[in-house]
Amino acid sequence: MKKFVNDPRQFVPEMLEGIYLASDGRLKYEPKYNLIYRADMPQANKVSIIQGSGSGHEPAHTMIVGKGMLDAACPGDVFAGPPVEFVYETTKLLNSPKGVLHLVNNYTGDRLAFEQGREMCEADGIKVETLLVNDDVAVKDSTWTVGRRGVAGNFFVIKAVGAASEKGASLEELVRIGNDVIANVRTLGIALSSCTPPVKGSPLFEIADDEMEVGIGIHGEPGRQRTKLVSATEIVDIFLNAVVPDLPFKSGDEVALMINGLGGTTIGELYLLYGIAHKKLAAQGIKVFRSYVNEYCTSLEMAGASLTLLKVNEEIKGLLNEPAEVSIRVF
Amino acid sequence: MAASAIDDVDLVLRTMAKTIVDNAVYFAELDSVVGDGDFGYSLRNGFEVVVSDYDTFDRSSVGAVLKKVGFVLSGKVGGVSGPIWGTAFLRASQAAGDKTELTGADVIAILRAAVAGIMHRGGASLGEKTLLDALVPAIDTLEAELARPEAVQDHGSAALQEAADVAVRAAEGTKPMLAMRGRAAYTGERSIGSVDAGATAVGVILQSISAAWREKYE
Numbered sequence: 203m204k205k206f207v208n209d210p211r212q213f214v215p216e217m218l219e220g221i222y223l224a225s226d227g228r229l230k231y232e233p234k235y236n237l238i239y240r241a242d243m244p245q246a247n248k249v250s251i252i253q254g255s256g257s258g259h260e261p262a263h264t265m266i267v268g269k270g271m272l273d274a275a276c277p278g279d280v281f282a283g284p285p286v287e288f289v290y291e292t293t294k295l296l297n298s299p300k301g302v303l304h305l306v307n308n309y310t311g312d313r314l315a316f317e318q319g320r321e322m323c324e325a326d327g328i329k330v331e332t333l334l335v336n337d338d339v340a341v342k343d344s345t346w347t348v349g350r351r352g353v354a355g356n357f358f359v360i361k362a363v364g365a366a367s368e369k370g371a372s373l374e375e376l377v378r379i380g381n382d383v384i385a386n387v388r389t390l391g392i393a394l395s396s397c398t399p400p401v402k403g404s405p406l407f408e409i410a411d412d413e414m415e416v417g418i419g420i421h422g423e424p425g426r427q428r429t430k431l432v433s434a435t436e437i438v439d440i441f442l443n444a445v446v447p448d449l450p451f452k453s454g455d456e457v458a459l460m461i462n463g464l465g466g467t468t469i470g471e472l473y474l475l476y477g478i479a480h481k482k483l484a485a486q487g488i489k490v491f492r493s494y495v496n497e498y499c500t501s502l503e504m505a506g507a508s509l510t511l512l513k514v515n516e517e518i519k520g521l522l523n524e525p526a527e528v529s530i531r532v533f
Numbered sequence: 534m535a536a537s538a539i540d541d542v543d544l545v546l547r548t549m550a551k552t553i554v555d556n557a558v559y560f561a562e563l564d565s566v567v568g569d570g571d572f573g574y575s576l577r578n579g580f581e582v583v584v585s586d587y588d589t590f591d592r593s594s595v596g597a598v599l600k601k602v603g604f605v606l607s608g609k610v611g612g613v614s615g616p617i618w619g620t621a622f623l624r625a626s627q628a629a630g631d632k633t634e635l636t637g638a639d640v641i642a643i644l645r646a647a648v649a650g651i652m653h654r655g656g657a658s659l660g661e662k663t664l665l666d667a668l669v670p671a672i673d674t675l676e677a678e679l680a681r682p683e684a685v686q687d688h689g690s691a692a693l694q695e696a697a698d699v700a701v702r703a704a705e706g707t708k709p710m711l712a713m714r715g716r717a718a719y720t721g722e723r724s725i726g727s728v729d730a731g732a733t734a735v736g737v738i739l740q741s742i743s744a745a746w747r748e749k750y751e
Contacts, residue, residue, distance in 0.1 A: 251635045256571070256611070256612070278611030278612060279574065279575065279578070279611055279612075280571070281569065281571050281612075282571040282574070282575045282611040283611050283612050283613070283615075284611050285578075285607065285608055285609055285611045286608070286615060286616060286619065287607060287608040287609075287613045288611075310581050310613045310655070310714065311612040311615075311616070313612065313616070314613060314615075314616035314654060314655070315611070315615065315616055317616075318607070318616050318620075318654075327594075328561035346710075399571070401561075402561060402565070402574070406565050407565065409736035421571075422565075426723075484657055
């Protein structure tokens with residue numbers, strides 16, 4: 203393992219302390235619960251929005267706490283959802299008379315922690331609602347799995363409900379808006395390399411130099427298919443052939459198009475993929491309303507990318523255009 | 534089996550906690566084959582507190598100490614393991630109540646309550662490539678073996694060893710299964726051919742407990 207790390211088990215707390223100190227007082231940090239939250243929250247006239255999830259997906263979710271985005275994030279260790287206690291204590295601390303919204307990526311561990319945490323909060327009289335994000339088309343939904351995973355499309359859910367909550371939307375209204383985004387967002391990820399959780403110290407899986415993993419999960423869970431690496435244009439075809447027919451996205455639709463880096467791919471490669479995808483969508487009559495090219499939801503240092511499409515209507519467009527302030531990447 | 538006192542529960546819980554801490558890396562390796570490799574490390578976050586703080590736990594009854602372990606796991610363990618193992622211990626605690634002595638039948642009832650808690654929280658049934666596939670056959674074996682008259686003479690040692698052996702074989706038996714729960718389920722048919730990490734952990738833990746038990750009672 204070759205990383206900037208002291209004691210690997212202190213990786214997450216030391217990272218969170220860095221986020222806190224770099225925020226110039228805009229964020230607060232509660233080390234007991236891996237909790238990063240807005241210094242100006244909770245507020246009586248705004249629903250508090252919380253995400254848990256595992257660490258290792260930065261900037262999701264601790265680095266996107268800020269005005270118009272998340273109000274708090276309480277991640278677990280790298281790739282492990284938070285303990286129930288983190289969810290419970292975070293929700294209590296952020297409790298607002300307008301209620302608390304839990305955003306949960308649809309993974310078993312995250313779901314279990316937030317279900318149990320919500321039950322404990324409701325027993326204390328706190329009003330809680332939950333949004334389950336499940337945009338990954340690589341997973342076939344069925345009666346025996348918990349369903350599709352929540353991956354990079356999570357960003358759009360956070361952006362939409364974050365913007366709406368700043369304008370005073372009620373908890374019920376945020377649930378409606380969030381579910382509308384979830385119903386219209388689809389993602390596929392492709393990995394070119396593995397990644398190494400600091401505590402594990404070795405790669406999660408082996409992959410040859412000439413191979414790629416199609417349908418990778420954001421925790422390095424193997425995808426559905428291991429194939430030979432192909433050209434960027436062919437990779438965009440794989441992305442679009444999986445994502446477009448899934449909703450389906452049709453000619454005349456307006457979309458937000460996200461090319462998300464998984465942590466170890468250059469931004470240049472991401473823009474290269476974006477250009478090809480933009481043109482191919484245009485050829486299908488699908489118009490890009492707004493582009494998102496960067497790292498939004500990563501798997502540590504994994505090389506790879508995911509493509510997300512969100513079909514937008516006037517309401518969602520308005521929310522995506524609202525300003526948002528997070529304490530990283532301010533120029 | 535003869536009546537068992539709190540110090541037997543201490544032996545079982547301490548052995549279990551130490552085994553999980555000692556095997557954290559091994560369990561995580563197993564989990565990374567089809568899962569995401571957090572299983573062993575997540576469990577360690579809770580059980581290392583059980584190891585270090587055990588002497589401070591309320592051990593006035595079997596239910597009290599099991600409840601304390603359940604709270605520690607819910608508080609410290611992330612991922613799927615915290616809610617699953619935490620619920621198992623809390624349900625076991627309810628079944629044990631304020632007992633300070635346990636019969637063989639009590640032990641089985643406590644274990645069955647833990648299994649019901651795991652099924653409730655995780656929504657899993659047998660044959661879905663989870664820890665239940667080792668735990669349930671081991672409990673079935675323990676129940677059958679404890680019913681034999683010989684079990685009284687050796688304080689259940691042979692019965693426990695047989696249950697531990699069944700758990701190890703059953704864990705091996707998860708290899709051809711298709712994962713239907715947790716993150717391993719996302720890999721679909723690629724989960725076939727590797728053992729389930731949770732089931733394997735149950736086998737390893739029961740072997741350690743059995744060894745410690747025999748050392749005490751044989």
